[in-house]
Amino acid sequence: MKLSVSGITIDLGTKPAKRVLDDVSFEAYDREFLSLLGASGAGKSTLLKIIAGILVQDGGSIAFDGRAVDGVAAHKRNVGYVFQDMRLFPNMTVEENVAFPCKMRGMRKDARFERARELLAHVQLDGFGKREVSSLSGGQQQRVALARALAATPQVLLLDEPFSGLDEHLRDEMRSLVLKLHREFGMTTIMVTHDAIEAIEMSDRIVYLSGGRVEQFGLPDELFERSATSEIAACFGDCSTIKGVVEDGVFSAGPLSLSAKGVAPGSATAVIRQSAAAVDAGMPPLFPVRCCVYRGSTYLVRIDLEGQSLSVPSPSPVADGALVGVAFDGSGVFVYAEEGGDDAGR
Numbered sequence: 005m006k007l008s009v010s011g012i013t014i015d016l017g018t019k020p021a022k023r024v025l026d027d028v029s030f031e032a033y034d035r036e037f038l039s040l041l042g043a044s045g046a047g048k049s050t051l052l053k054i055i056a057g058i059l060v061q062d063g064g065s066i067a068f069d070g071r072a073v074d075g076v077a078a079h080k081r082n083v084g085y086v087f088q089d090m091r092l093f094p095n096m097t098v099e100e101n102v103a104f105p106c107k108m109r110g111m112r113k114d115a116r117f118e119r120a121r122e123l124l125a126h127v128q129l130d131g132f133g134k135r136e137v138s139s140l141s142g143g144q145q146q147r148v149a150l151a152r153a154l155a156a157t158p159q160v161l162l163l164d165e166p167f168s169g170l171d172e173h174l175r176d177e178m179r180s181l182v183l184k185l186h187r188e189f190g191m192t193t194i195m196v197t198h199d200a201i202e203a204i205e206m207s208d209r210i211v212y213l214s215g216g217r218v219e220q221f222g223l224p225d226e227l228f229e230r231s232a233t234s235e236i237a238a239c240f241g242d243c244s245t246i247k248g249v250v251e252d253g254v255f256s257a258g259p260l261s262l263s264a265k266g267v268a269p270g271s272a273t274a275v276i277r278q279s280a281a282a283v284d285a286g287m288p289p290l291f292p293v294r295c296c297v298y299r300g301s302t303y304l305v306r307i308d309l310e311g312q313s314l315s316v317p318s319p320s321p322v323a324d325g326a327l328v329g330v331a332f333d334g335s336g337v338f339v340y341a342e343e344g345g346d347d348a349g350r
């Protein structure tokens with residue numbers, strides 16, 4: 005199912021109302037796995053609810069396979085939805101929860117329980133059907149929520165931060181399970197996440213939302229290697245964000261100078277990934293060390309850049325207050341003009 009989101013705009017709240025989504029457009033192709041990535045408050049969940057029909061937009065349109073569904077009620081859109089807080093029915097057994105969407109569609113009792121058992125097997129919960137939901141662990145409840153979302157054979161699956169309550173080990177398991185089900189069931193899947201690594205690991209493409217607008221829409225490697233804004237470059241973690249000035253294609257902040265070819269002169273922001281910098285005895289010792297911490301396989305040196313902090317890995321410990329040299333690898337250094345942010349250079 006091709007999903008088209010065209011010019012979606014919505015204001016929420018009163019006194020004053022706030023523009024939560026502003027002219028959001030993108031398309032997910034049939035069977036694509038697409039992530040909506042962005043910081044808290046960017047508008048991701050709001051957009052997911054509009055796609056599901058739980059919330060009605062003020063402007064723009066949602067279309068499935070080219071047909072607008074704006075007037076179609078949520079339960080008639082053939083969309084599966086996994087909520088962040090799962091929203092399982094506590095008064096029903098596991099299989100009653102999973103069978104519920106089929107009941108809503110008028111499926112016979114024996115057929116819908118048969119379907120529920122099949123789905124529970126798919127999410128590795130064979131034999132759990134008669135249990136109370138409250139007797140299950142968080143990870144098991146998340147799988148019940150997933151099975152329930154799949155019950156009515158949706159063509160579009162919407163996942164709102166589906167792994168947020170799980171520990172890292174369970175999260176990995178659930179990611180694999182979701183990708184397996186996405187492929188097996190042949191759905192178009194849209195997942196909300198604020199975890200950039202999760203998004204690049206799982207998605208065919210990523211929509212990055214900021215302040216209710218699409219800042220970048222592309223392949224995972226495009227967002228990682230050619231981030232359109234400093235916010236996107238920084239969202240992958242393990243980086244330093246440094247304010248400075250660009251003049252004649254060079255970014256400076258105290259002793260730090262970086263190539264900023266193509267970036268407009270004036271105030272600018274540099275994002276330097278830790279993987280692109282290293283303490284190097286062969287470089288001029290320009291940078292004062294604020295502190296050095298042990299990180300297992302490496303040390304992490306925090307450099308004081310006139311009040312700003314630059315974090316750089318080091319193969320060996322360095323004394324606080326010492327001056328060190330640093331080598332930079334341009335592939336992980338991004339410079340953006342202060343306004344707009346689309347003047348990225350390296």
Ligand SMILES: Nc1ncnc2c1ncn2[C@@H]1O[C@H](COP(=O)(O)OP(=O)(O)OP(=O)(O)O)[C@@H](O)[C@H]1O
Nearest residue numbers: 016017024042043044045046047048049050051198
């Ligand atoms: N019913 C509402 N009334 C007023 N403001 C709202 C309403 N729902 C959401 N908002 C505001 O809209 C903005 C976007 O909210 P939304 O939940 O879509 O963000 P999000 O990107 O999913 O964030 P998170 O990752 O924290 O869930 C937030 O500033 C939120 O406070």
